[in-house]
Amino acid sequence: MALNKRHPAALFAVLAVALGTTGAAYAAVSSQTAPKVVAKTETQVEQGKQLYLEGCSSCHGLAAQGASDGPSLIGVGAASVDFQVGTGRMPLAAPGVQAMPKMPSYNEEETAALAAYIATLGAGPGIPTAEMLDTTNAELALGGELFRTNCAQCHGASAVGGALSEGRKAPSLMDADAKNLYEAMVSGPQSMPVFADSTLSVEDKQHIIAYVAELQKNESPGGFSLGRQGPVTEGLFIFVVGLGVLIVAAVWIGAKAK
Numbered sequence: 001m002a003l004n005k006r007h008p009a010a011l012f013a014v015l016a017v018a019l020g021t022t023g024a025a026y027a028a029v030s031s032q033t034a035p036k037v038v039a040k041t042e043t044q045v046e047q048g049k050q051l052y053l054e055g056c057s058s059c060h061g062l063a064a065q066g067a068s069d070g071p072s073l074i075g076v077g078a079a080s081v082d083f084q085v086g087t088g089r090m091p092l093a094a095p096g097v098q099a100m101p102k103m104p105s106y107n108e109e110e111t112a113a114l115a116a117y118i119a120t121l122g123a124g125p126g127i128p129t130a131e132m133l134d135t136t137n138a139e140l141a142l143g144g145e146l147f148r149t150n151c152a153q154c155h156g157a158s159a160v161g162g163a164l165s166e167g168r169k170a171p172s173l174m175d176a177d178a179k180n181l182y183e184a185m186v187s188g189p190q191s192m193p194v195f196a197d198s199t200l201s202v203e204d205k206q207h208i209i210a211y212v213a214e215l216q217k218n219e220s221p222g223g224f225s226l227g228r229q230g231p232v233t234e235g236l237f238i239f240v241v242g243l244g245v246l247i248v249a250a251v252w253i254g255a256k257a258k
């Protein structure tokens with residue numbers, strides 16, 4: 001294709017077409033990988049089983065017994081599935097990568113079906129009811145105490161997240177809702193311990209949930225939060241900007257000295 005050199009706009013037109021084509025191709029590819037919606041006539045558990053076989057069995061095994069690329073899901077309970085799928089951690093993009101929160105791949109109905117199917121395989125913590133998540137009688141002071149004893153060593157005293165060993169990170173809890181918090185506590189994702197109801201009663205969990213909600217209300221008291229990404233981003237920001245300022249200052253001083 002011969003570009004008219006006197007019309008630089010032609011270059012922009014070509015660029016725009018190229019970007020548009022790439023975008024369309026990406027959209028086509030990503031919509032192909034979206035999970036198929038199963039007919040609504042099936043029962044919830046049947047639907048969950050179908051979704052499981054299509055989207056999860058490659059890593060967790062045909063009967064969820066576990067395989068080389070994923071742990072057994074027998075007995076993890078509906079809460080763990082609702083947490084993992086609801087926060088977009090599952091399905092894992094590829095074997096061996098760390099599970100990260102992302103846009104969920106399944107809608108609420110499909111997530112509930114997957115959770116219902118896994119719950120039939122073995123007893124485990126269920127999805128918390130509205131009553132269990134009700135914090136009207138919770139005590140903030142007690143919640144703070146429980147949080148500092150059980151959670152702060154990983155998530156930080158103000159729940160903005162913190163670094164763990166082996167390059168892992170305990171995430172910020174600034175966007176975690178009550179269900180998220182409850183399900184994380186009963187299922188113990190990744191290197192987080194399980195806080196079963198026998199260790200931390202339903203009421204204790206409510207105190208903690210109320211306390212975290214209070215921290216969320218009071219987040220970033222003063223200062224610029226930098227998107228609440230926690231100490232890593234803010235450290236990086238200081239590093240990059242601070243270093244930049246120092247370099248500019250050094251060059252300026254050098255130039256003046258001449």
Ligand code: HEC
Pocket residue numbers: 052055056057058059060069070071072073076080081084085090091092093094095096098099114187188189190191
């Ligand atoms: C590419 C492989 C892969 C796929 C696909 C996948 N998983 Fe996982 N899953 C894993 C791995 C690996 C872990 C352990 C992750 C960790 O510890 O952070 C895991 C953990 C889980 C857990 C937590 C188990 C526990 O002990 O509490 C649940 C629940 C789960 N997966 C459900 C699902 C569901 C449901 C699907 C399908 C929608 C799915 N996974 C798809 C690899 C996969």
Ligand code: HEC
Pocket residue numbers: 087089099100101147150151152153154155164168169170171172173176180181182184185189190191192193195208
């Ligand atoms: C030993 C360290 C450790 C302790 C103690 C711990 N957590 Fe976690 N927590 C983690 C890690 C690591 C993750 C990330 C798991 C993942 O991404 O799969 C996590 C994830 C979470 C999440 C999910 C956040 C999100 O991004 O969706 C919540 C909510 C949570 N923890 C709450 C708590 C609460 C409440 C306590 C105290 C009762 C607690 N944690 C104690 C390490 C810990």
